[in-house]
Amino acid sequence: MNLFPTGAPSAFSRRRFMQGLALGGVAAGLGWRGPAIAQSPPRRDVLDGTQFDLEIGAATVNFTGAPRSATVVNGQLPAPLLRWRQGDTVTLRVRNTLRERSSIHWHGIVLPADMDGVPGLSFMGIAPGESYTYRFAVNQAGTYWYHSHSRFQEQIGLYGPIVIEPRGGERHAAERDYVVLLSDWTDADPEHIYATLKRHGDYYNFAKPTALDFLRDASDTGIARALADRRMWNQMRMNPSDLADVSGHVYTYLMNGCAPAANWSGLFARGDKVRLRFVNGSSMSFFDVRIPGLKLRVIAHDGQDVEPVSVDEFRLGTAETCDVIVEPDADRAYAIFAQAMDRSGYACGTLTPRPGLKADVPPLDARVLLSMGDMMGSMEGASMSGMDHGSMSGMDHSAMKGMDHAAMMHAPAAVTHARAEFGPGVDMRVDTPRTNLDDPGVGLRDNGRRVLTYADLHSIAAPISADTQRTVELHLTGHMERYIWSFNGQKFSDAQPLHLRHGERVRIVLVNDTMMTHPIHLHGMWSELEAPDGSFQVRKHTVVVQPAQKISYRVSADALGRWAYHCHLLYHMEAGMFREVVVA
Amino acid sequence: MKARTPVRTRFALACCIVLVAASPDAWAQLHAAIEHEDEPRAEQPEPPPTDTAAGMPAMDHAAMHGQHGQPAPSKADTVQTDRAQTNPAQAHPVASDHVAPLPPQHDMGAMTAAQMVDVMGMDDDASFGLFTLDRFERVKTDDGYATAWNAEGWYGRDFDKLWFKSEGRRSQGTLEDADAQLLWSHAVAPYWDTQLGVRRDFGQGPGRTWAAFGAQGLAPYWFELGVTAYVGPQNRTALRMESSYDTLLTQRWIVQSRFELNAYGKSDPARGIAAGVSDAEFGLRLRYEIRREFAPYVGVEWHRRFGSRTSVFDTGDERAFDTQAVAGLRLWF
Numbered sequence: 001m002n003l004f005p006t007g008a009p010s011a012f013s014r015r016r017f018m019q020g021l022a023l024g025g026v027a028a029g030l031g032w033r034g035p036a037i038a039q040s041p042p043r044r045d046v047l048d049g050t051q052f053d054l055e056i057g058a059a060t061v062n063f064t065g066a067p068r069s070a071t072v073v074n075g076q077l078p079a080p081l082l083r084w085r086q087g088d089t090v091t092l093r094v095r096n097t098l099r100e101r102s103s104i105h106w107h108g109i110v111l112p113a114d115m116d117g118v119p120g121l122s123f124m125g126i127a128p129g130e131s132y133t134y135r136f137a138v139n140q141a142g143t144y145w146y147h148s149h150s151r152f153q154e155q156i157g158l159y160g161p162i163v164i165e166p167r168g169g170e171r172h173a174a175e176r177d178y179v180v181l182l183s184d185w186t187d188a189d190p191e192h193i194y195a196t197l198k199r200h201g202d203y204y205n206f207a208k209p210t211a212l213d214f215l216r217d218a219s220d221t222g223i224a225r226a227l228a229d230r231r232m233w234n235q236m237r238m239n240p241s242d243l244a245d246v247s248g249h250v251y252t253y254l255m256n257g258c259a260p261a262a263n264w265s266g267l268f269a270r271g272d273k274v275r276l277r278f279v280n281g282s283s284m285s286f287f288d289v290r291i292p293g294l295k296l297r298v299i300a301h302d303g304q305d306v307e308p309v310s311v312d313e314f315r316l317g318t319a320e321t322c323d324v325i326v327e328p329d330a331d332r333a334y335a336i337f338a339q340a341m342d343r344s345g346y347a348c349g350t351l352t353p354r355p356g357l358k359a360d361v362p363p364l365d366a367r368v369l370l371s372m373g374d375m376m377g378s379m380e381g382a383s384m385s386g387m388d389h390g391s392m393s394g395m396d397h398s399a400m401k402g403m404d405h406a407a408m409m410h411a412p413a414a415v416t417h418a419r420a421e422f423g424p425g426v427d428m429r430v431d432t433p434r435t436n437l438d439d440p441g442v443g444l445r446d447n448g449r450r451v452l453t454y455a456d457l458h459s460i461a462a463p464i465s466a467d468t469q470r471t472v473e474l475h476l477t478g479h480m481e482r483y484i485w486s487f488n489g490q491k492f493s494d495a496q497p498l499h500l501r502h503g504e505r506v507r508i509v510l511v512n513d514t515m516m517t518h519p520i521h522l523h524g525m526w527s528e529l530e531a532p533d534g535s536f537q538v539r540k541h542t543v544v545v546q547p548a549q550k551i552s553y554r555v556s557a558d559a560l561g562r563w564a565y566h567c568h569l570l571y572h573m574e575a576g577m578f579r580e581v582v583v584a
Numbered sequence: 585m586k587a588r589t590p591v592r593t594r595f596a597l598a599c600c601i602v603l604v605a606a607s608p609d610a611w612a613q614l615h616a617a618i619e620h621e622d623e624p625r626a627e628q629p630e631p632p633p634t635d636t637a638a639g640m641p642a643m644d645h646a647a648m649h650g651q652h653g654q655p656a657p658s659k660a661d662t663v664q665t666d667r668a669q670t671n672p673a674q675a676h677p678v679a680s681d682h683v684a685p686l687p688p689q690h691d692m693g694a695m696t697a698a699q700m701v702d703v704m705g706m707d708d709d710a711s712f713g714l715f716t717l718d719r720f721e722r723v724k725t726d727d728g729y730a731t732a733w734n735a736e737g738w739y740g741r742d743f744d745k746l747w748f749k750s751e752g753r754r755s756q757g758t759l760e761d762a763d764a765q766l767l768w769s770h771a772v773a774p775y776w777d778t779q780l781g782v783r784r785d786f787g788q789g790p791g792r793t794w795a796a797f798g799a800q801g802l803a804p805y806w807f808e809l810g811v812t813a814y815v816g817p818q819n820r821t822a823l824r825m826e827s828s829y830d831t832l833l834t835q836r837w838i839v840q841s842r843f844e845l846n847a848y849g850k851s852d853p854a855r856g857i858a859a860g861v862s863d864a865e866f867g868l869r870l871r872y873e874i875r876r877e878f879a880p881y882v883g884v885e886w887h888r889r890f891g892s893r894t895s896v897f898d899t900g901d902e903r904a905f906d907t908q909a910v911a912g913l914r915l916w917f
Contacts, residue, residue, distance in 0.1 A: 101703070101705065110682070110683070110684075110685050111685050112685050112686045112687065112688045112689065113685075113687075113688035114688035114689055114690045114691075114692075115688075118704075119703045119704050119705065120692070120695065120699075120700050120703040120704035120706075121692060121704075122688075122692065123690070123692065124692075124703055125703055125705075136685070136686075137683075137686075139681075139682075139683035140681075140682075140683075150704075150705045151705030151706070195712055198712045199712065199714045199916075200876070203876055206835045207835070208832055208835065209832070210832040210833060210834055210835065211831050211832060211833050212833060212834060234804070234805045234806055235804045235805060236804070237775060237802055237804060237805075237806055423774075424743060424771035424772060424773055424774055424776075425742065425743070425771075425774075426774060427774045427775070460678060461678050461679070461680050461681060461682075462678065462679055462680045463680065464680050464682045479774060481775065481802060482742055482771070484742050491708045491709065492706070492708050493697065493701075493707075493708050493709045524685065526682065556682075556684075558684035558685075559684060559685045560687040560688065561687065561688045561691070562692060573706070574706055574707075574708065575708055576708030576709075578706065578708070
């Protein structure tokens, strides 16, 4: 245990830390500092075809001024872009040169269970010095990504994009096509971050409500209202500013491996249609993405084509992908701005008609606190551990500032909680979750921009499951102070696998009994999100569940084998928010 | 689906008038509906009523906005489900092109939990440790200077931990009063742990050993709270109550208020303890967290002693009420 662990910056170096180095990444780390090289961005290979050789190894990188060791593929961070074609069978020989076990999981790809790359479930992982050959038929198209499924290797660089060309060509023509991979780099050791969260779950939150905030609110709105605003939160020992467990305090947010100062750029000619394939390859971060001055026409989500919808901004959950088409029509640079959900930092880059231009980066939006609806769902009532129900009836509803109607659904859905949810490992339960999908989420509500919601996403393809035969309900649970995360109050190590009969069509209902937003990823099978009325909405591989929200999706259990099912926030997964799903 | 008869329109209008009269929200909905109707549908190819696998006719999603859930905010009215810009042949639901994967060639056999942890690199039941020197300070009293500490640490898993606690005070080269506790801490409720263990008292007078049983946790409104009862030989009993609360002035300037009370079942003259409430402390400490782990502070502590002091150490000039200035360091790792 180190008294002064590396990673967290002091206040004076904070700006460089957030902005990163103009010449960051692997190249800088290797000492290629010639002026000619300094102009070129870090190397990013595009590997095409059906045969791929990938080598997992360590490399020195430098994003903030301090050299650090990263886990990379073929010497690159992010890992090379893999281009496949729908209908091909691909062979990927992955060699591990690390001193520890490694793995690669092909996120969102439907493939045989032993090709899925989850150590312990699909295979034994790739031992140091050994290789594993993945081979599978690619029967889907779109934007996906790949990453390590071993411990914290994903956090320190092992992630890369996958683009699969549709059999019949792209549905939407575009003159330019760029992958925009967002990630969260840290100079700190992820083991240290995890241990720190286990000690103090709020360590990285530097946006907590303060006494000065209280005085300001009291003078603005009166002391009674300022007190009422805080009463519920404090009574329940919940923090309304808890939007991200790990923040810009230790993260430098990257766009295609470039810190903001390095300014990743994509070129366009006036009038071009530009396809941007956004991938959230971060470990713990949600990004709110926009390009000031341009409408984003969303054409695919999680690789699946959707009915196009034009928006100003979208929130991209960890592990989600989103394809948009933009048509820059002015002879100027446009900023691609991806601010972290907790507003503690941002990734950004530039779309530009000429190399070397840099657009003005907009300021970070103001931080927004969670609303009562985020804690209580439909507002009809909620049970928090140790909370006095009687005291709620006397709650002054009119006094709740920041109460957000978008966060509340009118028809509350009653739920029952598993027994383990009443144990010491769960700090909150929501009895009347909301079910609406048309809420962009905390920080994006009523911000004056047209923001994408799941209610806007409609798959073009018909659902795989026309109906369902049974329903499985799981609750997303946790305890912020103890830093425990689980399903139904049971950590992975305490839980039995979830068994699905081969061929059955299941409706999975997720109820978020926490105040955090969780991206839930089922391996091997699609999650076909339903609208609140039960009709098919959109096909996803990672479903974001907002606080106090209840959602449902259909799963066709057509993939034999053992599969991982987990929250894609890496530290939540490691802390137990993981289940094995067995299809037999 | 498209053709709306005048009768239906009139009926809809009538309904709307009633609704609008009833609530302003409904007006927003009506407004939204009308806007959608006004969209230039004629330019779009008529989607044939294809049945999807779900058995639902191809539906007009644009017309559905603002229907489910909340009355959509007005911005939602600008939803552009711009089918007209796409290839019409692809604009409506197409059959699923999903292909189920082949079964795995190699099945993973069963593994023990330990093997699983090793192979997956995922251990949700690992042990962690924390050592906190909550107060390590120089104290200025009316009688001179002293050094005081309050330290605690734990090691263990989520629900079961080994706790260590110690507090004490040294002045003029001698250990005045100190104790150390070793406790097994077990989580029993979301914010509460029970603690069971031993306490040993050091310092002036004979050492005392106690069995300890208590509860510790986080009370509503973020009060850290601990209550421990002690039982020792010769029918000695004691009780300690501690509470602290952090007030954030800013993210780094923090005021810690703390309160501690000690009570004893019978007097212990050899250690200068009278039966009943023996002493109470209330302290305010303003710290600056240079890092979360490292914070210097200054503060003031009020110290009140109760009961008559008949101890052999009682020099007669020890005051029952003392206001002390403190300066120190809080750190943890």
